[in-house]
Amino acid sequence: MKIARTLQSSAVIALCAVFSGACANPSDTATYTKQARVIESQSHLAGAELAQQTHRMQRAHKDLVEYHRALVTLKRRDDSSGIEAFRGFIEPYMADHVDAQLSQRNEAWNDELTTLDANLLFAKAELQRGLDDYWGLQATIREIRRRYGDQNDLLVEYPFGERNTLASALKSLRYKR
Amino acid sequence: MRLWSVILVGALALAGTPSVASNGDTWAGYLDYAYIYSSATPEALSERLEDYAAEAGSTLDDYRIENLTGSDLSEREQRRRAIAHLLKYLSSGDTRALRSSVRDIRAFQKRLDRHETRYWYYYILSHDALERGDAALFVDRVFKLWRTVVLELEAPYETLRSHSLEGAANSGFVASLPYLYENTARLVLIRTQEQGLNHGLDPLAAIVRTLDDERIGSHPDVIPLDASSRGYIARIRARLEGPESDGGSLSFTLALFEAARHHERARSLLATEGVSDAAVESIHLTTGAYQRALGRAETLQGQAAVYTRVLRQLGEVHAAKLRLGSRTDVEIPFSIDQAARIYSALAADLNGDWAQHGYAELDRNAYLQALHGLWAEIQEASLNLAAYHLTHGQDATPQGAAQRRQAAKLYTDYLALFERYASAEQREGIPNSAYFAAYEAAKGIGDSILLSAGEEPDQGPVRLASQRYQSAIELFPFDWQLWLSLASAIELQGKQGDYLSLVRPLASDLSSSRSVNDWIEGSRENASQLEAVRRALTDDIALLYLGFGDASRIAELEESLADLRDKRARVFEELAQLAQQRDALLAQRRDELSNPAAPSETSDLLTVSSQSPKPELSTPIADLNAKIASVQQTRDRLDRQIQARDRALPLLRNALETEDLTDALRSRRDHPVHNLLRRLYHEES
Numbered sequence: 001m002k003i004a005r006t007l008q009s010s011a012v013i014a015l016c017a018v019f020s021g022a023c024a025n026p027s028d029t030a031t032y033t034k035q036a037r038v039i040e041s042q043s044h045l046a047g048a049e050l051a052q053q054t055h056r057m058q059r060a061h062k063d064l065v066e067y068h069r070a071l072v073t074l075k076r077r078d079d080s081s082g083i084e085a086f087r088g089f090i091e092p093y094m095a096d097h098v099d100a101q102l103s104q105r106n107e108a109w110n111d112e113l114t115t116l117d118a119n120l121l122f123a124k125a126e127l128q129r130g131l132d133d134y135w136g137l138q139a140t141i142r143e144i145r146r147r148y149g150d151q152n153d154l155l156v157e158y159p160f161g162e163r164n165t166l167a168s169a170l171k172s173l174r175y176k177r
Numbered sequence: 178m179r180l181w182s183v184i185l186v187g188a189l190a191l192a193g194t195p196s197v198a199s200n201g202d203t204w205a206g207y208l209d210y211a212y213i214y215s216s217a218t219p220e221a222l223s224e225r226l227e228d229y230a231a232e233a234g235s236t237l238d239d240y241r242i243e244n245l246t247g248s249d250l251s252e253r254e255q256r257r258r259a260i261a262h263l264l265k266y267l268s269s270g271d272t273r274a275l276r277s278s279v280r281d282i283r284a285f286q287k288r289l290d291r292h293e294t295r296y297w298y299y300y301i302l303s304h305d306a307l308e309r310g311d312a313a314l315f316v317d318r319v320f321k322l323w324r325t326v327v328l329e330l331e332a333p334y335e336t337l338r339s340h341s342l343e344g345a346a347n348s349g350f351v352a353s354l355p356y357l358y359e360n361t362a363r364l365v366l367i368r369t370q371e372q373g374l375n376h377g378l379d380p381l382a383a384i385v386r387t388l389d390d391e392r393i394g395s396h397p398d399v400i401p402l403d404a405s406s407r408g409y410i411a412r413i414r415a416r417l418e419g420p421e422s423d424g425g426s427l428s429f430t431l432a433l434f435e436a437a438r439h440h441e442r443a444r445s446l447l448a449t450e451g452v453s454d455a456a457v458e459s460i461h462l463t464t465g466a467y468q469r470a471l472g473r474a475e476t477l478q479g480q481a482a483v484y485t486r487v488l489r490q491l492g493e494v495h496a497a498k499l500r501l502g503s504r505t506d507v508e509i510p511f512s513i514d515q516a517a518r519i520y521s522a523l524a525a526d527l528n529g530d531w532a533q534h535g536y537a538e539l540d541r542n543a544y545l546q547a548l549h550g551l552w553a554e555i556q557e558a559s560l561n562l563a564a565y566h567l568t569h570g571q572d573a574t575p576q577g578a579a580q581r582r583q584a585a586k587l588y589t590d591y592l593a594l595f596e597r598y599a600s601a602e603q604r605e606g607i608p609n610s611a612y613f614a615a616y617e618a619a620k621g622i623g624d625s626i627l628l629s630a631g632e633e634p635d636q637g638p639v640r641l642a643s644q645r646y647q648s649a650i651e652l653f654p655f656d657w658q659l660w661l662s663l664a665s666a667i668e669l670q671g672k673q674g675d676y677l678s679l680v681r682p683l684a685s686d687l688s689s690s691r692s693v694n695d696w697i698e699g700s701r702e703n704a705s706q707l708e709a710v711r712r713a714l715t716d717d718i719a720l721l722y723l724g725f726g727d728a729s730r731i732a733e734l735e736e737s738l739a740d741l742r743d744k745r746a747r748v749f750e751e752l753a754q755l756a757q758q759r760d761a762l763l764a765q766r767r768d769e770l771s772n773p774a775a776p777s778e779t780s781d782l783l784t785v786s787s788q789s790p791k792p793e794l795s796t797p798i799a800d801l802n803a804k805i806a807s808v809q810q811t812r813d814r815l816d817r818q819i820q821a822r823d824r825a826l827p828l829l830r831n832a833l834e835t836e837d838l839t840d841a842l843r844s845r846r847d848h849p850v851h852n853l854l855r856r857l858y859h860e861e862s
Contacts, residue, residue, distance in 0.1 A: 048339045056332060063387050069538075070383035073425030076537060077475060079379055085313060086380040089320035097328055 050113075053104065057116040060101050064123035065160050067093075071130045087131055098124050105147070115156065118148055118166060122158040125173055144170060203233035204240040208257040208264075212296065212356045215260075215267060216363040222268040237261055255284060256297055263301050272308060279305045289325075293350040296326045296357065303364055312377025319365060323384050327361060330354045355396035362388050362406050366413055366431065375432045375469055382417060382427040389414045420543040420550075423479025424535040432473045433482060436466030440490055447493065452503040463490060464509050477523045478535025481551045484516040488554035492561040499565045513558050513587070517594055520551050524598065524606045549608040552598075553846060556591060556614035563587035563621055570628065578629065585625035588618040592648075599858065609851035612858050613842045616653035619645045623662055627669070634669055642666045647683065653854060654687045655710050656839050657723055657832055664724030676724050677717060684714035692856035702849040706838050709831030718821045719828045731830055738822045745815040752808050759801040766798070 067090055074082040098120060105117050125140040144166075148154055152167035159172060207229050214225055230236045235243070245258040262278035265271055282301045289295045299322035306315035334354040365381050394400075394407030416422060416430045423429035440463045446456035464487065471483045491509050498505065523534055527548075536544045563584040570580030595615040598607050626642035643666035650659050660680065667676050687693060688711055697704045697711070713719040722734065842848050 052332075052335055052339060055335060059331070059391075062390055066386040066390060067383045070380070070386060070425075073382060073538075074379060077379070077424050077426065081313065081377070082380045085316045085320070086383060088317060089324060089380070089383070093324050093328070096324070 050110075054112060054116065057101050057113065057120060060098055061116065061119050061123050061157075064098065064120070064127060068123070068127055068130060068160065071127065075130065083131075090127060090131065091133075094124055094127065102143075115154065118144065118154060118156045119158070121147070122156055122169060122173065123160070126158070126160070129173075129176065141170070141173060144173075204229070204235070204237065204244070204261075205257060207233075208260045209253075211260045211264060212353050212360060215264060216360045219268050219270065222264065226264060226268055237264065252285075252288070252294070255281060256294060259301060260297060263297075263304065266304070275301075275305060275308055291350075292326050292330055293353075296322065296350070296353075299326065300360070300364070304368070307364075307368060307372045307374055310372070310374060312374055315369070315374065316377065316380050319361065319381055319384065323361060327354070327357050330357070355399040358388060358392045359400060359406055362393055362410050365427075366406070366410065370431055370435045375435075375473060376428050378428040378431065379426050382425060385410065385414060385417065385427060418538065420478070420536070420539060420547045421482040421485075422535065423474045423482065424476045425538060426473065426475070426479070429470060429473040429475075429479050432466070432470035433479075433486070436463060436470050436483075437486065439463040439466045440486065443490065444493060447497045451501045452494075452498060452505040452507065457505065457507055460490065460494060460507055460509070464511065468510070476535030477519060478547060480519050481523055481547050484511065484519055485547075485550045485554050487511045488513065488516055488551075488558040492554065492558040495558075495561045495565040499561070499568055504569070513555055513562070513590070516551065516555050516558075517590070520548065520555060520594075523551070524548055524603060527603060527606045545605065548606045552607050552611060555594070556611060557846075559587050559591040560614060560617055560621070563591075563618075567621065567625060567628070570625075581625045581629050585622055588621035588625065591615070592618045592622065601859070604855075604859065608846070609855045610842075610846035610848075612652055612854040613851055616649045616656070616854075617843070619649035619652060620656075620659060620662070623649065623666065627662070627665060630669060636670060639666055639669045643670065647679070650680075650683045651686070652858060653839075653842075654683065654714070655707060657710075660720070660723035661725075667724075677720060680720055680724065681717075684720060687711055687857075688715050690857055690860060692853060692860055696853050701853070703838050703841075706831075707850075707853075709828070713828040713832035716824065716828055718824070719832070722826075722829045723832065731826070731833065734822070734826060734829075738819065738826060741815055741819050741822065745812065745819060748808055748812045748815060752805065752812065755801055755805045755808065759798060759805065762798050762801065 067086075071083070071086055071090070074086055102117065102120060102124075109117065121140055121144045125137055125144070128134075128136040128140060148166050152165060154166040155163050156166050156169045157163060158169035159176075164172070214222065217225065226237055233240065241258060241261045245254055245261065250258065259278050259281035262274045262281060265274035266278060278301050282298050285294050285298055289298055299318050303315055303318040303322060306312075306318055330351050331354065333351045337351060361384065365378070365385060369375070369378060389410050393410050394402055394405045397405075413430060413434060416434060417425060417427060421433065423433075439459065443456060443459035443463045446453065446459050450456050467483055467487045467490075471480065474480045474483060487509070488511070491511065491513075494507050494509065497503070498507075523531075526534065531541065531544045532539075534544075536547075566580040566584035566587065570577045570584060592615055595607070595611060595618070598604065599611065599615070623642040623645040626638045626645075630639060630642075643663060646659055646663040646666055649656075650663065653659075663680065664673075664676055667673060667679065693707060693711060697708045713723065838850065842850055842854075
């Protein structure tokens, strides 16, 4: 997209300006390369794009929370045909929309995006539990561990409406009935 | 939804519909932008299509036949043809046009790569499913429309929006997103109800919830807020998640919403036309809609929501009939008894697992609110119906007697329900106004009985009437007419002498009530009126007047007080004259005896002291003394009477002014004094 290309070009120019000093020191090449990657990826999500990514992830999370509430209602009413109809919607939705957001993850994301990413994973897992998709649930738990296994203190929104550390949220997710 | 007809059709201008030169181009433009106005009401859509036809110089049908026939149409033309058929169906209800639209759009089944095509594909097929009454198919198609079109357009729309390009001429179908939100909302919330699809919609609650979440109404620059369905969807969602839901069922919520819409119209007709044919027809439509909603209810929450509303209508109809003196038969196939059974089932878990009845997503207040709401309608419907029967049961005919029995039964049933649930364990489930309603019912039973009583009534019913009046006084001692009614019942039993002994304990309960005292001391609502009654009830004379006088007789009582004062003045004059006569006789006697030891003129001539040496009085003086003593007794009695009436009459007059309070409590079920009546009732327990 032309708009995106224009923004990316600007970011590269800005990157060179910031690291012009580092470029001059051959001994710092490795450090430069690493930092450049980080800042380049951050700069790809600068300004409007960063805001858009944040907005999309927030929206996906809010939607998942609402979808989960709808699913809980169907289950409480023992509406098996309703649940199947909902499954027909939510499974491709998660594949097309949620996973698309999750696949955007970049190690250089800021704290807000990182938290949103983790929240989205937990929301996805909760939906999978609601749909009795235990295989999918285990896969999502593994993905949470793979991504955030070393960030036990990260605060995430799970169970919905509560803030807990990732370690505690994972525990709730695994042992929730 | 009227706003659609007004606004969406006018939104073409906002979307920049091309101003075109040729007839064909005109219609092509309108068909390409049909997502803007296709959700209008059939009438508005027809009108709009006629306007476009006038502008284009040919009707839509003519344009389609001339420009969109043949097998060599481009993809865009094929799509336009499908849309043209759909518009005809939506504006006229012609199902052949829908079938043609479906046939045309199905040609794209394997070419759904464009959002625009996908939108029309699933949109048309959703209407087809609705027309077939196939809920599962409808849900599936709406979900596909939502997932593969609406949600997919969101990211590019936001990108364009962030650069203020969403309205640009080349923004394409992405710019349609705000309209797609509106169209989806209308399809699910309104079109389903118009087509009578009121089951199997629950999975779509997922979409309704997210439509309400920063989607509908979030593009005021494209669709002004007052033109969007923002308020409508917010109300639906509030119902879906509120105490009037059925465990979150969208089908139920929409059915109840539809019924409420009919109810509004019926209420309006009743207010403007009375019990007219149109009003009765509208009431029947409403009850039919309520029956459908009840058929969708799977939880006690849903059943309670339906009965709460339908009983309101029952009460409204009978109140209107009573007000207008109408005897038109209006059949409402819902009973107060069934409502009471639902209440009982719901209240059975007041201190247990109440959430299981549909309130799992809500707090206990919502559950209590539902209980109170249903109770309030049971009481109102019972009282309104009973009042209607009682009013029509005034004559001595067998029909009149039947009406009175019906009234008594309604009052008795309500009172029995009240006595069952006003217990310490259950009282949380009844509203404050239940206590005043119980007073009305108790009084109503007494009135029904007394109305049936002849000159020599059976003692059993009269005794029951007397007991009910006493119960009514216990519940609401501030209605002076009650004391009068109680006295009448006692009189019919021939026990007028027992009146004071019966009412003194009732009056004493009120005088010593901590709740009433706190209320008055705290200068709470109507404190001065309540104080007036409380003071009156501490006075036996006032109590007697309450029982055997009434507001119309208070002037008479005040006149009699003036008479007493006149009498007293005359007695004083008589006493003075008698004293003069006696003085004269005494002086005459002193002269005759020339006795210096004669009684002093300064001694009290008006009394005869028993301790003074008895003089040798002549017979006339002794007679005068006896007369003076007698008149003195009359004077003392008059003094006591005047003093009593002087004290009691203002008390009575003030107490009689509480009639306003009775009316206020009857018309305002949220009046603060209802809370006092609750406290008063439970004071002992």
